[in-house]
Amino acid sequence: MSASAPAQALALLAHGSPDPDWLRPVEQIAARLRVLAPALTVAIATLEHGPALGDVIARLGESGVRRVVVVPVFLSGGGRHLKRDVPELVARIQRDHASLEIALSGDALATDPDVLDALAAAALRRVALSSPA
Template identity: 90%
Template sequence: MSDPRPELALALLAHGSPDPDWLTPVEQIAERLRVLAPALAIALATLEHGPALGDVVARLGEAGVRRVVVVPVFLSGGGRHLKRDVPELVARVQRDHASLEIALAGDALASDPAVLDALAAAALRRVALSSPA
């Protein structure tokens, strides 16, 4: 019988906020991912005011995960966080968890053309919703 624990995890890394409601959309993304990719372990981490990436990776490793792909849940890759802070954080977590493979999966999610299209469509729906009947 094979081990049902996933060896690969996707860690959504968001900025974080002291307001717990801020994390709701990221949690919703995680729930959608669990449906779309049930073979993956899905975890949430934040840069501040939430679960730290190092703690999340440690828990994943304890659960049998061997590889963690970190996906930044940011709109823009143009700021300090994605240019410097996130790569440094991922490198530090990799050093602290040398038995695991930790990879940073590209830039901000909004650098993906499909995400940009979805955001543009959402903006247009709001225009339609605000138009007089």
């Protein structure tokens, strides 16, 4: 492992879109994480139309990272992506990179109670902003 590479990294996994503006909120989350946890390597991957998770994890491994935690940046875990596609993808990448530990953090990020509270508060702010004076 290189002297400057941390042993652990976080990979934010989003769906992706052909519109590059779609990824901006995920990039903003990554930027905030880099401020909150400067010693942690943070990377972004997408299922479609962006950096592939396998490529991102391979680069992290080449930099000396030994453990990657994959955090799904999704609103719901109820779809096939998080029920089937993402676990299968992570398992396949783990087989391809046996020297790394790859952990799927669990369900969609937006199922976290704190994230749900933040989303509800943001919705309420929009109601207040649209209310007549």
